[in-house]
Amino acid sequence: MSANGVTLVSSNRCFGGRQEVYSHDSEQLKCKMLFSIYIPPKAVDGVKVPVLYWLSGLTCTEQNFIIKSGFQRYASDEGIVVVAPDTSPRGLNIEGEDTDYDFGTGAGFYVDSTQDKWKDNYRMYSYVTKELPLIIEQNFAVISGCQSITGHSMGGHGALICALKNPGLYRSVSAFAPIANPSKGKWGQKCFKGYLGDNPKDWEEWDSTLLVDKYNGPPLNLLIDQGSTDPYLADDLMGKNFVESCAGAKVPVIYRLQEGYDHSFFFVSTFIGQHIAHHAKALYDSIA
Amino acid sequence: MSANGVTLVSSNRCFGGRQEVYSHDSEQLKCKMLFSIYIPPKAVDGVKVPVLYWLSGLTCTEQNFIIKSGFQRYASDEGIVVVAPDTSPRGLNIEGEDTDYDFGTGAGFYVDSTQDKWKDNYRMYSYVTKELPLIIEQNFAVISGCQSITGHSMGGHGALICALKNPGLYRSVSAFAPIANPSKGKWGQKCFKGYLGDNPKDWEEWDSTLLVDKYNGPPLNLLIDQGSTDPYLADDLMGKNFVESCAGAKVPVIYRLQEGYDHSFFFVSTFIGQHIAHHAKALYDSIA
Numbered sequence: 001m002s003a004n005g006v007t008l009v010s011s012n013r014c015f016g017g018r019q020e021v022y023s024h025d026s027e028q029l030k031c032k033m034l035f036s037i038y039i040p041p042k043a044v045d046g047v048k049v050p051v052l053y054w055l056s057g058l059t060c061t062e063q064n065f066i067i068k069s070g071f072q073r074y075a076s077d078e079g080i081v082v083v084a085p086d087t088s089p090r091g092l093n094i095e096g097e098d099t100d101y102d103f104g105t106g107a108g109f110y111v112d113s114t115q116d117k118w119k120d121n122y123r124m125y126s127y128v129t130k131e132l133p134l135i136i137e138q139n140f141a142v143i144s145g146c147q148s149i150t151g152h153s154m155g156g157h158g159a160l161i162c163a164l165k166n167p168g169l170y171r172s173v174s175a176f177a178p179i180a181n182p183s184k185g186k187w188g189q190k191c192f193k194g195y196l197g198d199n200p201k202d203w204e205e206w207d208s209t210l211l212v213d214k215y216n217g218p219p220l221n222l223l224i225d226q227g228s229t230d231p232y233l234a235d236d237l238m239g240k241n242f243v244e245s246c247a248g249a250k251v252p253v254i255y256r257l258q259e260g261y262d263h264s265f266f267f268v269s270t271f272i273g274q275h276i277a278h279h280a281k282a283l284y285d286s287i288a
Numbered sequence: 289m290s291a292n293g294v295t296l297v298s299s300n301r302c303f304g305g306r307q308e309v310y311s312h313d314s315e316q317l318k319c320k321m322l323f324s325i326y327i328p329p330k331a332v333d334g335v336k337v338p339v340l341y342w343l344s345g346l347t348c349t350e351q352n353f354i355i356k357s358g359f360q361r362y363a364s365d366e367g368i369v370v371v372a373p374d375t376s377p378r379g380l381n382i383e384g385e386d387t388d389y390d391f392g393t394g395a396g397f398y399v400d401s402t403q404d405k406w407k408d409n410y411r412m413y414s415y416v417t418k419e420l421p422l423i424i425e426q427n428f429a430v431i432s433g434c435q436s437i438t439g440h441s442m443g444g445h446g447a448l449i450c451a452l453k454n455p456g457l458y459r460s461v462s463a464f465a466p467i468a469n470p471s472k473g474k475w476g477q478k479c480f481k482g483y484l485g486d487n488p489k490d491w492e493e494w495d496s497t498l499l500v501d502k503y504n505g506p507p508l509n510l511l512i513d514q515g516s517t518d519p520y521l522a523d524d525l526m527g528k529n530f531v532e533s534c535a536g537a538k539v540p541v542i543y544r545l546q547e548g549y550d551h552s553f554f555f556v557s558t559f560i561g562q563h564i565a566h567h568a569k570a571l572y573d574s575i576a
Contacts, residue, residue, distance in 0.1 A: 012550055012552050012554035012555070013515075013517075013548040013549045013550065013554065013555070013558075014554035014555075014557065014558055015557075015558050016558075019554050067355065067356050067553070068355050068356070070358030070361065070557060072554070072557065072558075073358065073557075073558075073561075227301075229301075260301040261301045262300055262301065264300050265355070266300040266301065266302035266307050266360070267300070267301070267302075269302065269303075269358065269360065269361075270301075270302055270303050270304075270360075270361075273361075
């Protein structure tokens, strides 16, 4: 362990910057966690830059996004740091943590659990919104407080709730194929029951379609891309519900149904450049 | 199996085109083989375009390049089909085929074996230069004979020998960190001994550094990128030997030692756009 609490796991030069992975002991999750961080050329040279957080989907680790999305090219050009945490605590030996792909390990759902078995460790919401940003600001060349958030599927929803629950914390938010109304779909219901209990009333503060209804804060700069042939769209993602909720609450959102795209990283890779540009503009405009 | 001999395994929309994988029964290798093919938007619409072949390195399948390199963006923009075969025959139950990562399965080395155990199946050279191009021309919207070749590590060397042994067959050739003088390094020696026998004399027609010495044909349009901190550079890749051989034979080569880059796909992804542009120019110039 290094003096400041993070340990370098790997470092590769990429598009003139560095793609790195670090480990650290998480206070929120009470286990060792890995996160990836892309440091663009100007931050390698010590210039402080804004940060974009990426939240991955079910089964992912800190690796999937950095291997499969090709985002580094755009982050290098735009001059932003991009941080991608793992999707849950790991290796806790909680009974049932490794039984299913869509609950427990790899499926933290970016909530703070209230249920006995999980509540001491499954606190991905607090990890992502509080602990991790502090660690990044303490250890890397970033501008304090100048951050945005995005993600895919479970992580797309994670990005939405992190922004909706913390007005002003992020300069912009975007999502790829988010599980937009988890109280209504099988993935969301399974995780909400497990982490938050059986009462749907207790899920409301963690469902973006319900949260947007009561949002009261600065503009969210909200962009969502959704593939039109995504097999999970109708029953699990339900972006339409979120958009209707935005309309009712008069919260502006750019929702793009991308013709013929599915749920894969081939979809994400196609539009990640536009998302990076969206965030870079909001981030740099905010400090101009 | 479809009427024309290839069966669709997967298809994903990506940068307006399609990233697909097909299987077929190979005559050269006498087993089922998979290959990936990226079809750019204009070829999806039926316009015939040039083809670039990508050869992967040790342990890879037809998947690694399409997941990790981010090449689709550039192939979409430039309007070229990109085909990536697997790196060896598979599942033959030849004794020893799965013992090592650097021989047998995943390590065909793009030669035609002469040794009893392997010679009936390990014919990746003939597969890549003869059988596969025919299959592509019969089944996809490509311009007959308008092709180039590139690859990484073992596949970088594969690209070099395919071009050097077939003057005029490719419009351009490039390589990322090729195993450039395999007769002299441990990876090359192991595969050459296994597939070609113990006599180094029999390796000469498969070693790019020796082949370039006697090359006699049209310009190769030869580009090589090599990371300066690649851990395999000194003992296994030896690009310097190839460049010296090119100088002696007066064969022009652009050899770029890229400061601080290693052997990973983070290196490949950084420069794949420039390689795609290099090939697209040679390919489209040749039909202008």
